[in-house]
Amino acid sequence: MTSITIYHNPRCGTSRNTLALIRNSGVEPEVIEYLKSPPRRETLVALIAATGHPVINAVRSKEALFTELNLGAPGVTDEQLIDAMAQHPILINRPIVVTPLGTRLCRPSEAVLDILPQRQQGAFSKEDGEVVIGANGQRAQGTDRPTSKP
Structure with missing residues (x-):
């Protein structure tokens, strides 16, 4: 099982989108609400x-x-x-995400894609409706970085 940790603030849209992208890769991360449990x-x-x-x-x-x-x-x-x-x-x-592939401050939330060990499992849109991942599990057109490798 892949180990991923997110230092998360549930009141932050970027943090919520990042957490959703991690979950869209099929992984349930360790979620540390850093305001309640500061590092x-x-x-x-x-x-x-x-x-x-x-x-x-x-x-x-x-x-x-x-x-x-x-x-x-x-x-x-x-x-x-x-x-x-x-x-x-x-x-x-926030959010800061730690995976086996690295540690990132994930602003924008799509930055997490570069350090996720598993591919996205389906389409994903941010809370504001911006499409990040298409139905094929790949980054939507107009992005310049590839998705992480399986």
């Missing part, structure tokens, strides 16, 4: 490192608390950003 600082550091992107990408810069804490000021370090996310999980950008 420990060490886990957060490991997740961010595994994405291969800068720490700032993992921070929700549009969150009011980001501004209140002055996290966008010159000289704010990665350590300070991580400390803020550990203390205030609302600042963690």
Whole structure:
């Protein structure tokens, strides 16, 4: 059985779409509602490192608390950003998905397709109606990345 974990916020449409895409591949992931069960600082550091992107990408810069804490000021370090996310999980950008093929911040939700070990099992449209996966289980026309391999 494939092991997939999603750090999920059920109030976020992107997170809900990502979770639905994982399930559309035939896998029921471990769902961690990170606002209820925040990752420990060490886990957060490991997740961010595994994405291969800068720490700032993992921070929700549009969150009011980001501004209140002055996290966008010159000289704010990665350590300070991580400390803020550990203390205030609302600042963690989501969803973060971990699969055997990698770890991604899945914004947009289709980014999860690149790290899913199994193909999509059927058509899929986002909550807003945008078609992502056609009836044949392949990415809809107009996308430039292939679906993950079986």
